[in-house]
Amino acid sequence: MNELSPWKVLLVDDEPGVHEVSRLILAGLTFEGRGIELLSAASAGQACELLARHTDVALALLDVVMESDDAGVRLVQHIRGARRDGDMQIVLRTGQPGMAPEGDLMREQEINGYVLKTEVTAQRLHSIVIGGLRAYRHVRSLRGEALEPEAARARSAADEALAQELAALDARAALVLQARPELALARHGCVGVEMLPRWRTSAGLLTAERVLALAPGSATLARLMRELVAQALGWMRAWARDGELASVSIPLASQALVEASLRQVLLDALDADRRQAGPLPGVLDLLVDEAQLRGEDPALRAAGLSLTLVDFGTGGLLLPRPGGAKPDRLKLPPRFVTGAARDPERSAQARSLIALSQTLGLCAIADGIASDEELQFFRWEGCELGQGELFGPACAPEALSLRRPRSGGAGAAGLH
Template identity: 30%
Template sequence: MSLPATIRVLLTEDVAADAELEVRELKRAGLRVAHRIADTEQSFTAALRDFVPDVILSDFSMPNFDGMSALALARELSPETPFIFVSGTIGEEYAIRALKNGATDYVLKTNLVRLPAAVERALADSRQRQRLARLSRIRDIASAVNSALVRQRERGALFQEFCQIAVARGGFVLARMVELDRSGQARVAASTEKDPAVFQAMVDAYNRDPEHADTLLAQSLRRGQMLIANDMANDARVTNRTALTRDGNYSLALLPIEVSQRVVAVVTLRAREPDFFDQEEVGLLREMVSNISFALELMEKQEEVNYLALYDSLTGLPNRTLFHDRLTQAIQAQAARGDKGRLGLLLVDLERFKQINDAFGQSVGDSVLKAMAERLRSTAGDINRVGRLGSNLYAVMVPGIANAEEVARGIEQAAVLAAPFEVEGREVRVAGKTGIAVWPDDGATADELLRNAEAALKRAKETGERYLFYAPQINARVSEQVDMEHRLRKALEQGELFAHYQPKVDMASKAVIGVEALMRWKGPDGGLVSPAKFVPVLEQTGLIFEAGQQMVTAAARVYRQWLEKGLKAPRIAVNVSVLQLRSRSFVEDMLKALDGASGEASGVDLEVTESLLMSDIDESIRKLRALRDAGLRIALDDFGTGYSSLAYLSRLPLDALKIDRSFVHGMTEHADGTSIVTAIISLAQALRLKVIAEGVETDPQWQLLRLLRCDQAQGYLFSPPVPAEKLETLL
């Protein structure tokens, strides 16, 4: 083995002339030498750490620091460094003792001609021992890695354990595994670095331009070649060599791992010693990498077997086995939440699919099946909620629903089969039937739900319905609901929703000083549909946004018409739904709906319920304040039925409180009811708010409210909600 180009010699000597003679003798023999002298324990220890000598030459007897103490320190701090005694006083007995304690050799100062040969021999022996130790460590790594290959069944865990073994048993400064996926993108799969992000920039550079990245990593990934740099400090291929050698990295190996002739990863190993990776060591590392490649190939084959056992090979969706497991998990999760939520299971069967295969060929049929799978996956939002249970049978689970109507609404809105499939330049239209079962009503387990959804699907095929629920009563209810949704959409498009107006009367003068606009809609028979039936549908479908806009616009228009007729037009209050108030654009939507009017001139007020405000009080305050600043007045509806904090109530930008009708009805019958109404009126007056009593239907109620100094009243005692034209007679 070759010696270092320059031998770093540490001389433990108290006589400078003797040290100079030893250095001169080494140079006279043709050796290049860099030396440092130490004559105390402190300077000797510092030199071992900072100078890192290749060989130590030490006097045996010195006044301040003896050679045996130096030998003990060297064996403790730098056990691999050869230690030669150079002394004029050492006897045979002491020489034997020194050799037993770890000295490499001894040379008498009277015979320095032996010194160069002794140094060369000591360095050669040391290098051979280090080489054998390195080979032993690499064999130890290979043995530990082979053991890991038997235990580990997941590549990420295997990569991480390999890196830990390489550093802990192999003595490498660093071990890293960079993985290459099938798309050609690299990522750090495992590393012993404290912060892998330091290396991430190099990986990112490769991913941006794999063909032209010029780092050693890029070359190894691209070509699948093992690359060795045994002198990193002077190897121009190592782009960051200055920083690496400063941190104690002098040798580098990049070992590609291949599976089925494709590079899947590259191992990076860094060592402190220069010339670490010789031919024999590289051979052992190559054999170890080959074993890892074989293990990864087995893992890939096992993964493929597992995939085929749980996934549909054509569409990539979970098959019946996996979907059943996912459905069971979803049911357990829904039950564990303990709420009243439900879970819907849909089975979708494509009709006359054999005709598509016969007419266009199996490849077109397969493309349709894959396109259908993608539509369902996109609609469900999660592949774990979709499965392919048969040749043309799909399953979709919908967790966290409130009721069966929500499932039907989702089917109507998704309209998965409404659009044709574009396949190989042609349009292919497919029809389908859907059977639906709902947990827990139609079954407590996955097996029961699947069985009942299949029964519903069978009935849908027999009756020709697009979809049917397992429970017959749900079908009737859902059918009515869906029909109402369609008619409401049409009503909104054609402006068929309208308002009736109920007056608010001043308690002192009985004059009409305000009205409330109440949404109305006529059914197919021409009769009015109860708001309790259609308003919830508007909210569930999101149609309430448009309906609310239309009501505000209508109120502003009616107010303007009354003014144009010379009537003393009262302000018109419009109810706001929870969905409207939660909308980010609520303020802008309301101002836009005023149809050009603004401020006091719009004549429109808003009524919001107490419980609605409490859901996001700070945001509600901000929005209502903006509208109040624009001239609209705000009333708090149904006061006393929610959970208002008085602290929040004082912050709300309100003009009036409305006493809920339940309190008004009970106040003439129970003393407690009277006390509640009295307290509400007192609270409103303390906050300088007007008080409006709702649902006043009898004269005793009217008289008692007058005595309690309520400001306004509203109810059938004065007038039911009526069309705007009829209300004009009261103005």
């Protein structure tokens, strides 16, 4: 097994939507510093072909009923018998429990888990995958196969050194800002921007996601966040002086939802800005993921901030937690947007997500619009906002204008 490669997880299910949603849910998930490579098969036969090419699958999530009523059970027998693989963790998933009773399967088959599809929320899927990988690693370690090589330890040391470098960064000098426009699809008007911050380090430019993954500590995050918020507020007020109102969406500061110390830093920065320059002329928006939606937001709401869920499919939206934050906007990821005008399956998925956002009272943002055809599709379906390469690449904030273009195609909207 290549220790530096991602963990391999095999998903076998004859429902295409299960693969799409599972891939979205597991995107970005890591265990012990390694990501997840999801191998997809629509039948037991396809799964056998994949297993012949991938001998290091750590976890298999198998549907029971596929090309036959017992296809999943026969695949288990193939893995444990013909392949003689006793290490792979196997979890059966079924939407028809009457055809495959849990008690019978757990007694008669060498499986490690059994769940109903209706019970598999995003958080539950995360738990199943992490638990399966942990068990797989434990089994391999008992047989003397090390899964934490020197290279992995060296990588951890490099990350620690990079986290220390972040702690010493000049937050202003190291910050590199670009922005992407958000357009109102009904009128082609640029109504807001999404800030794309990067920080200069010896390892190159780090994204907000990479910074958070390094876990540099609250004090470091507070310094980086404070400067990022100051820049966002500065651009918002500059646009307002030109008679343009905007929303400005930023990452990183969303950690304030789950860390009280960062929440206070953000509130203090907003309060200081208001005392100096008056009420906000637009909306400061935080780009949040499902995990952060479990945090508290009353104080941030009172300060006038909004929240945009950017990783739809991880469970927080569909299963809101009591006392947790609720987003104002739902961003449809590019996988549901690009090609939706021509692909019937993707069209259906996009329509469902837009309808869901409308039912929940959220503003929908289609991220990944690449053609006039896709622009028309999402406009007709009632999606309020859009982003994507059709509207131009990310650029320096000063190159953006929020005025509606007087002429020209959609690709010119919002840009000088």
